[in-house]
Amino acid sequence: MNAAKFREVLEDLRAIMEKEERSYGGGERRGGVIRLRSRGTFGLVGDVHGDHETMLRILKDVEGQAEAIAFLGDYIDRGPPEGQVRVIEELHRLKASMGEKAILLRGNHEPGWGILSFPHDYPLALRRLFGSAWRELYELSVKLFESMPHALIIEGQLLALHGGPPVEPAADPFEYLAHGREEGRLVEILFNDPSEEVEERAPSPRGAGYLWGPRVTRRALEIAGVKLIFRGHEPAFRGYKLNHDNKVITLFSRLGAPYYNARAAYALCSPEDLLKPEGCLRTFG
Numbered sequence: 387m388n389a390a391k392f393r394e395v396l397e398d399l400r401a402i403m404e405k406e407e408r409s410y411g412g413g414e415r416r417g418g419v420i421r422l423r424s425r426g427t428f429g430l431v432g433d434v435h436g437d438h439e440t441m442l443r444i445l446k447d448v449e450g451q452a453e454a455i456a457f458l459g460d461y462i463d464r465g466p467p468e469g470q471v472r473v474i475e476e477l478h479r480l481k482a483s484m485g486e487k488a489i490l491l492r493g494n495h496e497p498g499w500g501i502l503s504f505p506h507d508y509p510l511a512l513r514r515l516f517g518s519a520w521r522e523l524y525e526l527s528v529k530l531f532e533s534m535p536h537a538l539i540i541e542g543q544l545l546a547l548h549g550g551p552p553v554e555p556a557a558d559p560f561e562y563l564a565h566g567r568e569e570g571r572l573v574e575i576l577f578n579d580p581s582e583e584v585e586e587r588a589p590s591p592r593g594a595g596y597l598w599g600p601r602v603t604r605r606a607l608e609i610a611g612v613k614l615i616f617r618g619h620e621p622a623f624r625g626y627k628l629n630h631d632n633k634v635i636t637l638f639s640r641l642g643a644p645y646y647n648a649r650a651a652y653a654l655c656s657p658e659d660l661l662k663p664e665g666c667l668r669t670f671g
């Protein structure tokens with residue numbers, strides 16, 4: 387992969403995203419929020435963070451079986467430089483072949499619009515691989531990240547996002563999930579973490595977003611009209627963890643340094659599985 391080829395990948399992937407934002411055939415899309423009607427088996431993948439090898443193992447299983455697949459964000463930062471770039475190439479391949487049936491949500495490690503997370507080694511990875519072309523490729527990457535949707539509702543079934551639901555309610559799910567990418571709510575959606583220690587909300591030790599409690603989960607499920615929340619953002623030793631009476635499922639879909647979780651997890655869920663979400667979780671290590 388040379389700089390010219392990677393530039394093409396970044397530009398084409400962004401063009402696909404922006405086209406979908408203008409016209410979404412398979413459901414309703416407003417800005418960064420997608421709402422789909424109930425579907426068949428759905429694949430969900432958590433944080434990848436440059437682990438291309440694990441991503442391929444997951445896709446091998448999911449692609450043949452799932453009608454559609456959603457990634458929960460955090461594609462880059464960490465992992466070898468080549469891995470980070472290959473993950474983005476793989477996302478491009480998926481979008482090119484699956485179109486709207488591959489949904490690439492944004493994570494807090496996809497910077498832009500005042501979103502920046504540390505450590506952020508992606509620019510260093512680009513510099514190492516592409517020399518002085520890194521700056522242009524980085525700017526194109528940020529434009530791509532800003533074009534990504536950040537929340538997915540599958541009606542009656544699930545809400546998928548990277549961090550968590552906003553703590554303040556809103557009457558309408560699109561307002562609630564910041565379809566216009568209102569900055570405060572977007573920061574929460576990308577950074578929030580569930581907690582069993584708080585009922586409602588507490589400041590996050592991350593310095594951005596909140597820890598949210600079961601009351602916020604109940605409210606979010608009601609506003610979105612769904613049964614479960616799938617999110618990524620936190621490493622989990624078994625690759626997944628369950629919070630708030632098993633209504634919040636965290637998926638962490640990468641292996642190796644610097645997390646050393648024993649297993650990576652993803653989900654492959656039919657609508658019936660969602661009544662008992664543990665049944666659709668798959669792990670390997």
Ligand SMILES: [Mn+2]
Binds near residue numbers: 460495548618619620
């Ligand atoms: Mn994250």
